[in-house]
Amino acid sequence: MTINELIEKTGWKLATTQLDTSIEVSGAYCGDLLSWVMGNGEPGQAWITVQVHPNVIAVALLREFSCVIVADGANVTDEMVQKSTDEQLVMLESGIPAYETAKVLAALGI
Amino acid sequence: MAVVLHKEYKVLRDDYGSAGKVSSDIKQTLNSIGFDPKVMRRIAVASYESEINMLIHAFGGDITMDIMDDGTVTLVFKDPGPGIPDLEKALTPGWSTASEKARAMGFGAGMGLPNIQRVSDAFDIQSSEAGTTLTISFRAAQ
Structure with missing residues (x-):
């Protein structure tokens, strides 16, 4: 499933509106401790987190995630959106808790 | 073996705004x-974890990357202190001395050095109060 299809099915907000969303989402990883995510994430996965510090962008790019899904209404700042856009990293906001976000992805077969 | 590419980087203490920049350049260079x-x-x-360690725990430091003609990549992370008091503990998954500030940003999981050790083909760490030198190598894919 592509990020675009994911947005269509869930109604989740695309924070990085200028970026290409035809990227394939191959799975998902959920976590807020950056070293756990670095050590266990896989390329192509969507990363569900409540972390909104710019270091999230560095980790997501190095780990080659397809996108970051910010859960639980964590505040995605304009600075985050700008940096993420500059680095070509798609960022979504689910607006629901991480567990609920993961359940939705699972129900969609991701 | 001869060095075909050599790069040097500097990391500043507590420079969270630049965290990951060196690792990004290393990855882009290899790519x-x-x-x-x-x-x-x-x-x-490995480079990200090492870079972050230098920024969070050390007084900054210097990083070098050497790519050899057989494809081996060696990274050296050298900092001027304060050193790791108990290396055995530092290599234990889940053990961390990260500050509250670092933890609030998602660092300090205690998985840095264990992750580095796990993904490296060769791993050596020497530490004293005068500083820590971490040397890690990766063999080219066969």
């Missing part, structure tokens, strides 16, 4: 020379 993606991803994990 630009057509390096094997799987080995490159392991190098990205």
Whole structure:
């Protein structure tokens, strides 16, 4: 499933509106401790987190995630959106808790 | 073996705004020379963790990358202190001395050095109050 299809099915907000969303989402990883995510994430996965510090962008790019899904209404700042856009990293906001976000992805077969 | 590419970087203490920049450059450099993606991803994990350690725990430091003609990549992370008081504990998964500030940003999981050790083909760490030198190597894909 592509990020675009994911947005269509869930109604989740695309924070990085200028970026290409035809990227394939191959799975998902959920976590807020950056070293756990670095050590266990896989390329192509969507990363569900409540972390909104710019270091999230560095980790997501190095780990080659397809996108970051910010859960639980964590505040995605304009600075985050700008940096993420500059680095070509798609960022979504689910607006629901991480567990609920993961359940939705699972129900969609991701 | 001869060095075919040598790069040097500097990391500043507590420079969270630049965290990951060195690792990004290392990855881009490897990508630009057509390096094997799987080995490159392991190098990205190790370089990021090491760079972050230098920024969080040390007084900054210097990083060098050498790519040899047989494809081996060696990274050296050298900092001027304060040193790791108990290396055995530092290599234990889950053990961390990270500050509250660092933890609030998602660092300090206690998985840094264990991750680096796990993904490296060769791992050596020497530490005293005068500083820590971490040397890690990666063999090219066969």
